[in-house]
Amino acid sequence: MNAFSPGTEGADSTVMSFFFYPDGTQTIEAEVVVNYSGLPLTADIPFGLKVIKEGTTATDDEYDLDDQYVFRARPLNEGQLNIQDTIKVHLHLSERLKSLDKGVRLLVELVPGEGIGVGQYERRRAVIISSYVAEKPGWWDKEVELTLLGRYSSTKYKLFVEHADPTMSMNKQMIEERPDLAIGLVMKFKEWLIANPGQEDEFGSITVVI
Incomplete structure (x- = not known):
């Protein structure tokens, strides 16, 4: 949602855990939704992601970003103002991660491609939490x-x-x-x-x- 004061809203979080994957899994993919608003696209638009180090606790061996992502062009329905796409960030299991109850934090920010801009400050970033264990479900009281x-x-x-x-x-x-x-x-x-x-x-x- 939009912040009442720009820059004050927290980034969306995607929580991923190796817990839910078969034993031996070394890499999983976090899916992050990106949104486009504006004139209908006539061609795919490339863009990037960068890591914000001051908000990240994950080490370089615990994630991979693609060199380039692509927002795919598609027709808009009548009255539609924006479209969504999904990109994937690769998360890697490390020995360190196995010992961290709360996991690690990866803060990423959109890097615009040619001909497009980025939206409000708080909607340019996303937080990805990678962990080895599962959070205790609320129903297990x-x-x-x-x-x-x-x-x-x-x-x-x-x-x-x-x-x-x-x-x-x-x-x-x-x-x-x-x-x-x-x-x-x-x-x-x-x-x-x-x-x-x-x-x-x-x-x-x-x-x-x-």
Whole structure:
């Protein structure tokens, strides 16, 4: 959204985690939406991205930017004032990243190509967060700890997603309105743990409460 005072609005953030990818994944892609407003494009327009070092904690080996990005020309519908495109930034796994609970921050800024400008200050930049672990989901509260899944750990959550809930359907609404479905997912996870004993996290053997 536009800031009431130019330059005061925070940049959009894209949060990416290697947690949700298969073990051994070394590179993932963060998708960033870019917007164009103005006269209809008659040709593709190249532009770039640059890293703002003072807002970045990621090291050079933890990301890659393309030398050039392209905003693709397309017809506008009647009354349409802007169009969107999506570009990708490559994020690399490092040994350092594995030890950082909050991950690293990459701040990028649009670099205009020939014949175009950039918009308001706060809409020129985007923040990409790259991490190795997943943030604890909001639905995994004290009640879920006591009645369903037990103590949270990122290792337990990853195993739960991989072997019981690959579509990540578990949420607060399911727990409150369809507890039978939530219990079913936990039972499926429990059956997998029984069939695959010895699973451990930082707290010891992984178990569920139900």
